[in-house]
Structures are given as C-alpha cells and as structure tokens.
Amino acid sequence: MRIQRIMPEHKAALEPEKVDLSLMTSLLERFRGKKGNLIPLLQGTQDIYGYLPREALMKIHEFSGLELNELYGVATFYAQFRLNPAGKYIVKMCHGTACHVQNVGDITDQVLDMLGIRDGETTKDGLFTVETVACLGCCSLAPVMMIGEDTHGKLTPSEAVKIIKEIRRAERSSQI
Numbered sequence: 741m742r743i744q745r746i747m748p749e750h751k752a753a754l755e756p757e758k759v760d761l762s763l764m765t766s767l768l769e770r771f772r773g774k775k776g777n778l779i780p781l782l783q784g785t786q787d788i789y790g791y792l793p794r795e796a797l798m799k800i801h802e803f804s805g806l807e808l809n810e811l812y813g814v815a816t817f818y819a820q821f822r823l824n825p826a827g828k829y830i831v832k833m834c835h836g837t838a839c840h841v842q843n844v845g846d847i848t849d850q851v852l853d854m855l856g857i858r859d860g861e862t863t864k865d866g867l868f869t870v871e872t873v874a875c876l877g878c879c880s881l882a883p884v885m886m887i888g889e890d891t892h893g894k895l896t897p898s899e900a901v902k903i904i905k906e907i908r909r910a911e912r913s914s915q916i
C-alpha cells in the first residue's frame with residue numbers, strides 16, 4: 741500500500757568521477773565563520789551529491805581546517821552518511837520495533853535475495869541501494885518500506901518484491 745509522497749529538498753546525484761565542487765559554494769558560505777556545524781555541513785553535502793565524495797570531504801577539510809581523518813571519523817560513525825554513490829532508488833527497510841515484530845526481517849531477506857545484494861549494497865545496474873533503517877515514523881503501517889520518495893506500508897514479502905520488480909521493469913522499458 742503506497743501511502744504518501746515526500747518531495748526531496750535537493751536532487752543532484754552525480755557520477756563519482758564528476759564531482760562538481762561548485763555545487764557546494766552556497767552551502768559553504770552558509771557555514772562560513774560558524775563553528776560546530778560539521779553534521780549539518782555533511783548533511784548538506786550529502787543532500788547535494790547523494791553521498792559524501794572524497795573530493796567534497798577534501799573541500800570541507802580546506803574550508804574548515806578540520807583534519808580529513810576527523811571528517812571520515814564522523815562520516816563513518818553516523819549511519820545517515822554514505823561514502824559511496826547510492827543507486828537511483830534507495831530502498832529503506834524499517835527495522836524499528838513495530839516493523840521488526842511484523843516480520844520485516846523476512847521481507848528484507850527476500851528483497852535482498854531478489855536483487856542479489858547485501859544490506860547497504862547497490863545493485864550492479866545502479867538502480868537500487870537497500871538499507872535497513874530505524875523507525876520511519878509510521879509504525880501503525882508496519883511493516884514499512886520506503887523507496888525514494890514513496891512509503892509502502894502493511895507489506896508482505898511478495899508485495900515488497902513485486903513493487904521493486906515493477907520499478908525495475910519500468911526503468912528498463914523507459915530505456916528501450
């Protein structure tokens with residue numbers, strides 16, 4: 741059951757070899773002269789690129805004076821940050837308590853099996869990244885899966901797999 745559509749604030753995912761650092765200019769200006777804003781700075785950077793490219797972390801290092809290993813330390817500590825490009829669709833499988841007791845583990849396993857990847861990985865065609873996440877905030881609809889901007893609730897394993905297969909089919913037919 742598809743229940744809501746949430747528009748993203750930013751959409752500028754790039755290929756890893758095409759990191760346009762000029763996209764960071766206004767973000768960096770917002771934080772110029774302000775200390776203690778590393779997390780929002782990293783969040784803003786990830787909003788721009790979809791992940792934290794090494795070139796962008798170098799730019800933050802030059803801008804803030806923070807050591808690169810400190811930046812990597814923060815980026816790897818928090819699950820919200822990604823150091824590699826994600827697929828076109830990020831599939832978030834909610835593993836909060838309500839979804840956990842509603843069997844989201846089986847759903848996740850079947851989705852991962854069907855896509856041939858493990859948790860946190862991206863499919864070879866670059867379409868899907870699957871991530872297990874904490875509560876998505878709509879527990880009454882457990883078990884819940886979010887794909888890109890769309891949230892799907894009251895799922896069964898076969899429904900979850902079907903939704904993803906339909907997206908893949910639509911993507912493939914749009915390339916013909």
Ligand code: FES
Binds near residue numbers: 876
């Ligand atoms: S536990 Fe899954 S939405 Fe809250």
